[in-house]
Amino acid sequence: MKKSTHNIYLSKDLSVLEEMFEKFNAKYFDSALPNAVITIQSRPGTHGHFAPDRWSVDKDFAPEINLSAESLGRDLVRAAATLIHEMVHLYCHVNEIKDTSRGGRWHNKLFKREAEVRGLIIDKSDSIGFSLTTPAPELISWVEKNYPGYEFGKSRRDIPHLAGVAASSTRKYSCRACGTSVRATREVSIKCMDKACNTLMEIV
Numbered sequence: 001m002k003k004s005t006h007n008i009y010l011s012k013d014l015s016v017l018e019e020m021f022e023k024f025n026a027k028y029f030d031s032a033l034p035n036a037v038i039t040i041q042s043r044p045g046t047h048g049h050f051a052p053d054r055w056s057v058d059k060d061f062a063p064e065i066n067l068s069a070e071s072l073g074r075d076l077v078r079a080a081a082t083l084i085h086e087m088v089h090l091y092c093h094v095n096e097i098k099d100t101s102r103g104g105r106w107h108n109k110l111f112k113r114e115a116e117v118r119g120l121i122i123d124k125s126d127s128i129g130f131s132l133t134t135p136a137p138e139l140i141s142w143v144e145k146n147y148p149g150y151e152f153g154k155s156r157r158d159i160p161h162l163a164g165v166a167a168s169s170t171r172k173y174s175c176r177a178c179g180t181s182v183r184a185t186r187e188v189s190i191k192c193m194d195k196a197c198n199t200l201m202e203i204v
Contacts, residue, residue, distance in 0.1 A: 010040055013152050016076075017067065017083060023146070024084055028118040033090055036063045043068035044158045047133075048082040050089035054179055063090055073155030077143045081120055081135040088115045100129075107131040 017038045025033045037055045047068050054064035065086040067079060092099035092114060099111035105128050112122045112130035119139035123132040135143070174181040175192035182190065191197075 007153060013072070013154075014038060014040060016147065016150065017079075020080060020083055021065070021087070024080075024087060024118075027142075028084065029087065029091055032094075033087060034063065034094065036065045036087075036090060039064055039066045040069050040072060041066050042070065042156055042158075044070050047071045047074075047078075048086045050086040050093070051179060052090075052093050063093070065090065069156035070158045071155060072152045074152075076147055076150050076152070077135050077140050079152065080143050081133050081139065084118055084120055084139070085115060085131075085133045088118060088120075105129075 017040075021036065021038055025031050036050075037057075043049060043066060048071075049064075049066050049068075051064045051066075053061040055062040065083065067082055071082075072079070088111065089099065091097075092111065097110055097114065098108075099114065100107055107122075107129040109130060115122050115130075115133070116136075119136050119142070121134040121136050122130050123134070124130050125132050172181055172183050175197055178192065178197050180192050180197075184190070
């Protein structure tokens with residue numbers, strides 16, 4: 001196999017995202033947000049997600065903000081917009097603002113309000129509400145000034161199955177609130193009742 005000359009390591013990209021989290025926390029949230037564990041994981045069909053208390057850290061709990069590995073190949077400005085989108089979810093969680101419903105998929109006008117004062121333009125989707133996220137001109141200028149020319153240069157390929165191996169007929173469902181997951185052989189509507197979540201589980 002030919003040795004790659006590209007930067008295939010995620011450590012630098014994670015470092016940039018963690019740095020951006022701190023800067024956006026100061027810029028848009030008065031540094032009031034708790035620290036979050038920033039991850040890059042496979043999440044086909046979405047650009048990112050927020051999950052409260054997903055990590056156990058020094059006998060305490062910390063939230064998770066993930067950027068989808070499949071969409072990492074977008075430019076840094078759009079990745080920054082996704083990061084802020086998820087930070088708004090964290091802000092609403094901390095301040096007990098009910099910004100979503102339907103198992104966390106439907107984004108309401110409270111989310112739109114909080115997002116649009118923090119460098120984002122939010123449009124409505126028929127399926128997920130006020131969730132379609134575009135960076136506002138001010139955010140674009142800020143990213144280009146602070147990270148000139150930076151590119152991730154990679155994204156995970158969404159390959160449903162390997163050659164000659166049939167794709168699995170099972171579907172994985174996950175609870176956005178506590179992370180509990182189950183599998184089903186067909187599409188189902190299922191709620192997580194662990195820890196009294198009472199949350200509609202999402203297909204992963």
